[in-house]
Amino acid sequence: MKANELRIDNWVISKDGRHIQMNRIMLGVVPLLSPIPLTPEVLEKCGFVPNAIGQLAIEVLGIDTHLELITINDGYCYVNLNQVNEFGNSQNVAINRIQYLHQLQNLYFALTGEELIYKP
Secondary structure, three states: OOHHHOOOOOEEEOOOOOEEEOOOHHHHHHHHOEOOEOOHHHHHHOOOEEOOOOOEEEEEEOOOEEEEEEEEEOOEEEEEEEEEOOOOOEEEEEEEEEOEHHHHHHHHHHHHOOOOOOOO
């Protein structure tokens, strides 16, 4: 994990094993921190719930976007983004290999402009 991967408010693991939220001061001690691996338990603490086919998912609905962040397979989270353009055509984009909570938080923020809530 590198400092340029982290934003203030990302969640990480401290040297003593606690889940802590990044702040400006902590950016200088990134080598002492570890990423939080995505697990079903971590996703549930972010508000993910089982979808129709039993995968953990969270949906974000916008005016022209339907974002579905879907389950873990082999330690990775897979993301589907369905976006409708001005002509009414929809496009599905699959994003995969999100392994850590801070990566999921950053993607969620980039797509929605809001923080992904995590309750450790």
